[in-house]
Amino acid sequence: MSVNPMKTLKIGKVVVNISVGQSGTPLSNAMAILETMTGQAPSPRPAKMTIRQWNIRKGEPMACAVTLRGELADAFLQKAFTAVRHKINPRSFDKDGNFAFGIREHIDVPGTRYDPKTGIIGMDVMATVERPGYRVNRRKRAQSKVGTSHRVTPDESREFISETYGVTMGLE
Numbered sequence: 001m002s003v004n005p006m007k008t009l010k011i012g013k014v015v016v017n018i019s020v021g022q023s024g025t026p027l028s029n030a031m032a033i034l035e036t037m038t039g040q041a042p043s044p045r046p047a048k049m050t051i052r053q054w055n056i057r058k059g060e061p062m063a064c065a066v067t068l069r070g071e072l073a074d075a076f077l078q079k080a081f082t083a084v085r086h087k088i089n090p091r092s093f094d095k096d097g098n099f100a101f102g103i104r105e106h107i108d109v110p111g112t113r114y115d116p117k118t119g120i121i122g123m124d125v126m127a128t129v130e131r132p133g134y135r136v137n138r139r140k141r142a143q144s145k146v147g148t149s150h151r152v153t154p155d156e157s158r159e160f161i162s163e164t165y166g167v168t169m170g171l172e
Contacts, residue, residue, distance in 0.1 A: 097152030
């Protein structure tokens, strides 16, 4: 029996986020760590609101993020799943089949070394699981919705991640 190529699942993108809560040296250290881990230059993310108790001003950069696609996303996910011992919480999946998990220490990721100047930083990893044809929702001209029968369910996404990356579902 042949498999419908439009029903195959793939990783659309992986976003890696590090939030340090302040600008300056901690943010530049986090950006350096993220660039060495992913091979791409991270973009700084500004604060959305002012919080006087924490000395955070609106618009001040306090986090950084990198978006990975294609083979880079796949290679980073392999390393990130190794850092969490190939185990993620089944509640980490949303209704659209996307998932997110955290890495407590960046030195858990294979291929990274500890540098006393930068310290140890945690990060969040968010991944989008999609099918071919999802572009109709993102394109500028003749934009339309993805049909309900073509959307990815959380169960399909869990099964795809388990088969592709050897991840088990369980409480962390």
